[in-house]
Every structure is written in C-alpha cells, then in structure tokens.
Amino acid sequence: MAVEAMRQGALDFIRKPFREQDLLERINQALLIASSRHKQQWIAVELKSKLGLLSDRERQIFSRVANGDMNKVIAADLGISERTVEVHRSQLMKKLKIKTLAQLVRCKLQEEQLYLPAYLNARQGINNLVTIQGLN
Secondary structure, eight states: OHHHHHHTTOSOOOOSSOOHHHHHHHHHHHHHHHHHHHHHHHHHHHHHHHHTTSOHHHHHHHHHHHTTOOHHHHHHHHTSOHHHHHHHHHHHHHHHTOOSHHHHHHHHHHHHHHHHHHHHHHHHHHHHHHHHHHHO
16 A cells, blocks of 8 residues: 555655654645745746747857857857857857856756756667567
C-alpha cells in the first residue's frame, strides 16, 4: 500500500496511529515542496518566453557570449563585424531584460537546466534502443 502511494506521487506515508502534530508537519512540508515546484515552473515558463523572442543570430551570440567567447572571436567565426556582434548582444540583453554578463550566464545555465531532463530522457531512450538491438 505504501509503495503504491509513493508511486502515485505521495511525498510521505504516515502509519496509524499518528499524532496530529506529525500530520500537520507533513502537510506543511508538502505545501512548501508544492510552492517551490510552482515557483520553478513559473521561472521556466518565463525563461522560455523570453528566449523565444530571440532571433537565430541572437541565439548564436547568446550561447557564444555565455560560453565566454569574446566579441572579436564571435565576429570572426560568424563572418560578421565586431560591431554587429555588439548590436546583437545589446538587443538580446534587452529582450531577456538583463543588464550584466553574470545575468546572461545565469540565464544560459537556467536554459540548460530546462532542457537537461529532455536530453537525459532522449539519451536513455538511445541506450535502451542500443541494448535492445544488441540482444537481437
């Protein structure tokens, strides 16, 4: 019974007889967890919305700047002027509503965290496929 409850999303399991204080503590803990998850989901939705405003070129510049590349290097690699990189960088920072390089890097890290579960699931699917094909 407890195992099935946990599989269906229960955070904890209380055995009878239980004290009211234990129940209240578990309820408060569940509310805190739910609140934290809600906040994380809201941040993720807001970030996806902001990133969706970026053009393809701005996305390229965003990734390169966040990875620590200098404007001069980005410009040479993309075959554009350094001033064009600066303009794209300025525009993407306005669209993302950020002012500093540190905020840009934080935004990039948050983006990577958003897509990490999907990447891991896809990778697991590939591993499962390889395993299944290996058995045939």
